[in-house]
Amino acid sequence: MDLSLTETQELLKRGVEEFIERETPLSSVVSLQQSERGYSDAIWRTAAEVGWLGMLTPEAYGGSGSSFMDAAVVFQALGAGAIPGPLLSSGVIAPLVIEALGTEAQREQYLPALARGELVATFALTEPEWGWGVDRVQLRAEASGDGYRLNGTKLFVYDAHAADVLLVAARTSEGVRVFVVPATAAGVEVRRLEGLFSAECQVRLTGVQVPASAMLGRTDGGGTAAALEAALLRATPILCAYQVGGAQTAFELSVDYSRRRRQFGQPIGRFQHVQNHIVQLVNHLDGARWTTYEALWKLDAGKPGVEVSAHLAKVCASEGFVHAVNYAHEVHAGVGVMHEYGLTLFTRLSRSLYFALGDPKWHRQRLAALLPDHELSEVA
Amino acid sequence: MDFEVAYSPEQEQFRAEVRAWLAEHVPQVEGDRDSDENYEKYRQLGRELGAKGWLRPAAPVEYGGGGLPVDHAIVIAEEVDRYDLRLPPYYDSGGTLGGASILVWGTEEQKRRMLPPIFRGEVVTWQLLTGPEAGSDLAGTTTDARRDGDEYVLNGEKVFVGGSHGADFLWTIARTDATGERHRNLSWFLIPADLPGIQYRRMELLGDGNEGIGSGYKNTIYFDNVRVPAAQLVGGENNGWQVASTHLELEHGAGGRIGSNRLFRMTREWARQLKREGRPLIEHPDVQERLVDVFVQTEVTRLLNLRNYWMNQSHQRMSYEGPQASYYGKMAGLEVSQAMMDIIGPYALTTDEEWDVSRGLVEPYLKSAIVALHPGGTADIQKVIIARRIGVGRDIAERAGDTGGQAAF
Structure with a gap:
């Protein structure tokens, strides 16, 4: 048993932290948020150069083939800085989906370009009658000529406004399959949505014609719905780590503020109600943290029960991040809602990512289905 | 990270030895586990374990402990856990927490005189x-x-x-x-x-x-x-407050714990046995939802205790983690209690021989979850300590008590 980070992981973590200190402190993220795209070229260039986008991609496809825990260490640190951009979409979810579903040729075509940051991809699943189960997909892909014709609307698609290609889950006569659709293809309309979102978009596909080769795994039969569900589940703990990072910063900001802010002649942290907010916050933070780490360990070590652990982690991370931010707002009161202070970056993320790769309700439903037959380990 | 204890071939061999020994020595008890007659059986088991150095396996051998490496102590704890027992297999709060405190704070003469009877199970x-x-x-x-x-x-x-x-x-x-x-x-x-x-x-x-x-x-x-x-x-x-800091740190959960999620396993078993509208409870969606609640609460509790176990055993500098696990466990006890009431209904409240599916487990659990709110410091006190350790409202965070790396022996 060893719950510490390895030396490599400590270095990875420091690397991200130093980048954030140097280039993207919270104040700069606040101003980026008001820009049209929401992130900067500098962030993207660094992510590509340092290798954050190809961590989970095997070396044979231009990635570093790192462990899930290594990648999570980086994404937790990025989450702590509320670093924006399609990092999770194009650096984690898309590569995992393509690697799991794609043919050899498709992997070679897309994975190296994604790892280098030259290609930006995002995965589009949810629709107006939304839901994170693959079985909810209604958007149609009908055989047409030598390929397929796609019709329908994808909603709440993260980072589509920045994507070069969209990985669109669509219903075919053989079940749900994933199609690689260029964002510039005729009939594709992407619109970023206003609201308490990070980068959610609407993607409307009207008679979009794609070649048969656009279907992931078509020629080798690998692109099944089951494979897609498995790939999304593997991406989930990395997303959780990003949420843990955000909750960690909400915690640190709150502790710091409890020391500096004085009312009634003393630091507000001397008041037990304020202390209680921070105690509840750290309990949510650590619940999210350790369920996430255990899921990552199971992924890396190939342990049984990884599905259950991933669902549990997302329940704790999504609920925990929202609660953590709420308690942080109770501690900060007025100052917390001033955009320039920075807490609202995490407020926004906690709400937006609550739903990403499935909201807690969906993951609880999955747990309800799995737990009656779940094998519990004898010890630990 | 590695969440599992890695067992060497040597440990597995030791496990076989421990398992065989326990199979021969753990007493058969009937009825109330805590009756005078059964209590004496567990005391006797304690004395026999103590004579082998297995009662307090990791405690130093010169003071009557087993002097075994942590790896072996873990194996013994796990094997005893299979009988739903802990070490020692009876209530010995002063031996467990006092023993660790004496080890940190006693004079050499005191350690040689006071500890062997405690560590060998001769006294309570x-x-x-x-x-x-x-x-x-x-x-x-x-x-x-x-x-x-x-x-x-x-x-x-x-x-x-x-x-x-x-x-x-x-x-x-x-x-x-x-x-x-x-x-x-x-x-x-x-x-x-x-x-x-x-x-x-x-x-x-x-x-x-x-x-x-x-x-x-x-x-x-x-x-x-x-x-x-x-x-x-x-x-x-x-100097008693200094000594208390060691004692209280361990009592507040800093020693941690590893073990399986027995509470969830049991709750699920009852939900399999009982029926509603002709179907086992576990097939009802509302029951499945509440089982998820039990799972989430008990898994987080298990992981916080596992983290503390690792931190304590590997001598990490601890801060708020002990009282956090204590507080979380206390609160989870109440939440799980209510989930059990939702899952098995009024059966949760009975100890009636004919109708208690849990055979004397649920009703006592509901009561002990309430009792457990205060020992080792109330839930509110745990929160006060967590806040001090984090340094809420303070420039310098309070340091955790020195456990000398000793878990409860």
């Missing part, structure tokens, strides 16, 4: 902390120990202590300087329980009927001019 020791005037405010105790020659004369009262089968020693904090500065006026004593002037009165409490944290039986103990040899004072006169 109760910890006596709470007084009528000193609950959460432990430092406010008014039990007095006045020096008189080679003895201290104790007067005062401790409440909510011990169990139902008596003790050989009492591990007690008392005031050695009635007018002294707070936190610098206390001392610890290991008091022979048979000294003249000690009186017991039983307290009947809501509880699970077993000795221990959820016990339905506690005592008030009165000290009336009890003369305690000065050699029984541990950790230096008026």
Whole structure:
């Protein structure tokens, strides 16, 4: 048993932290948020150069083939800085989906370009009658000529406004399959949505014609719905780590503020109600943290029960991040809602990512289905 | 990271030895596990474990412990856990927490004299902390120990202590300087329980009927001019608050715990056995949802305890983690209790022989979850300590007590 980070992981973590200190402190993220795209070229260039986008991609496809825990260490640190951009979409979810579903040729075509940051991809699943189960997909892909014709609307698609290609889950006569659709293809309309979102978009596909080769795994039969569900589940703990990072910063900001802010002649942290907010916050933070780490360990070590652990982690991370931010707002009161202070970056993320790769309700439903037959380990 | 204890071939061999030995020595008990007759069987098991060095496996061998590496101690703990037992297999709060404190703070002479009987299971020791005037405010105790020659004369009262089968020693904090500065006026004593002037009165409490944290039986103990040899004072006169920091740190959960999620497993089993509308409860969606709630709560509790176990065993600097696990566990107990009521309905409340599917487990659990809110510091006190350790409102965070890397032996 060893719950510490390895030396490599400590270095990875420091690397991200130093980048954030140097280039993207919270104040700069606040101003980026008001820009049209929401992130900067500098962030993207660094992510590509340092290798954050190809961590989970095997070396044979231009990635570093790192462990899930290594990648999570980086994404937790990025989450702590509320670093924006399609990092999770194009650096984690898309590569995992393509690697799991794609043919050899498709992997070679897309994975190296994604790892280098030259290609930006995002995965589009949810629709107006939304839901994170693959079985909810209604958007149609009908055989047409030598390929397929796609019709329908994808909603709440993260980072589509920045994507070069969209990985669109669509219903075919053989079940749900994933199609690689260029964002510039005729009939594709992407619109970023206003609201308490990070980068959610609407993607409307009207008679979009794609070649048969656009279907992931078509020629080798690998692109099944089951494979897609498995790939999304593997991406989930990395997303959780990003949420843990955000909750960690909400915690640190709150502790710091409890020391500096004085009312009634003393630091507000001397008041037990304020202390209680921070105690509840750290309990949510650590619940999210350790369920996430255990899921990552199971992924890396190939342990049984990884599905259950991933669902549990997302329940704790999504609920925990929202609660953590709420308690942080109770501690900060007025100052917390001033955009320039920075807490609202995490407020926004906690709400937006609550739903990403499935909201807690969906993951609880999955747990309800799995737990009656779940094998519990004898010890630990 | 690695969440599993890695077992070497040597450990697996040791496990086989332990398993075979336990199969031969763990007593068969029928009925109330805590009856006088059964209690004596578990004491006897304790003595036999103690003679092998397996009662307190990781405690130093020169003081009566097993002197075994942590890897072996883990194996013994796991194998004992298979019988739903802990080490020791009976209530010995003063031996567990006092033993660790004496190891950190006792003189060499005291360690050689006091620890072997404890670590070998020859004696039972109760910890006596709470007084009528000193609950959460432990430092406010008014039990007095006045020096008189080679003895201290104790007067005062401790409440909510011990169990139902008596003790050989009492591990007690008392005031050695009635007018002294707070936190610098206390001392610890290991008091022979048979000294003249000690009186017991039983307290009947809501509880699970077993000795221990959820016990339905506690005592008030009165000290009336009890003369305690000065050699029984541990950790230096008026240094008792320092000693307490070790004791309390362990009591507050810093030792951690590894084990399977038995609570969830049991709840699920009952949901399989009972029926509603002709179908097993576990097939009902509302029951499945509540089982998820139980799972989430108990898994987070398990992981926080596992983290603490690792931190303590690997000598990491601890901060708020001990009281956090304690607080979380207390609150989860209440949440899980309510989920159990939702899952199995009014069956949760019965101990009736015909209708209690859990055979004496759920109803006691519901009661002990409430009792467990206060021992080792109330839930509110745990929160106060967590906040201090984090440094909420303070420039310098309070440091955790020194456990000397000792888990509870």
